Amino acid sequence: MVKVLMVCLGNICRSPLAEGILRKKLEEHGIEDNVIVDSAGTSNYHVGECPDTRSMRNALSHGVDISRLKARQFSVDDFDEFDHIYAMDTSNYGNVLMLARNERDKRKVQMILDVLYPGTNMSVPDPYFGGEQGFENVYVMLDKACDVIATMLKERYVV
Numbered sequence: 001m002v003k004v005l006m007v008c009l010g011n012i013c014r015s016p017l018a019e020g021i022l023r024k025k026l027e028e029h030g031i032e033d034n035v036i037v038d039s040a041g042t043s044n045y046h047v048g049e050c051p052d053t054r055s056m057r058n059a060l061s062h063g064v065d066i067s068r069l070k071a072r073q074f075s076v077d078d079f080d081e082f083d084h085i086y087a088m089d090t091s092n093y094g095n096v097l098m099l100a101r102n103e104r105d106k107r108k109v110q111m112i113l114d115v116l117y118p119g120t121n122m123s124v125p126d127p128y129f130g131g132e133q134g135f136e137n138v139y140v141m142l143d144k145a146c147d148v149i150a151t152m153l154k155e156r157y158v159v
């Protein structure tokens with residue numbers, strides 16, 4: 001079993017979307033029983049809350065139900081629990097790396113859009129203070145990235 005963690009700031013907008021989208025991709029690839037997906041926020045701002053209504057609505061418009069997810073804060077134990085940790089933006093990336101205890105922890109962390117555009121450190125823009133279109137833009141980016149991640153997971157972990 002391989003474990004993947006999606007990380008943003010609040011764990012109510014981007015990372016729950018990424019979690020839901022990757023789950024859908026895993027089903028499409030027939031590898032949903034081989035991978036565990038979770039998400040977390042670097043902050044504690046929204047711990048225990050459902051995803052943002054706009055995220056839930058956007059996901060549902062694409063056939064992805066994220067309404068049962070609950071926000072939690074990233075913790076150092078997540079380095080032991082997860083094999084791949086995907087950060088949505090450079091700030092999340094820096095905050096997660098600051099908690100890394102060693103090189104092994106650090107190697108698990110990657111900017112999620114680097115799976116599409118290696119080495120560019122592009123961020124998934126924070127849609128929290130914008131309108132619905134921002135959430136759709138995020139969905140489109142994450143959909144592409146999660147396709148690549150699902151393919152990588154299948155090739156690397158499922159024979």
Ligand code: 4NP
Pocket residue numbers: 008009010011012013014015041045126127128
């Ligand atoms: P997320 O979006 O990191 O994608 O979940 C945000 C959620 C909440 C806040 C900022 C971004 N906030 O400032 O409360």
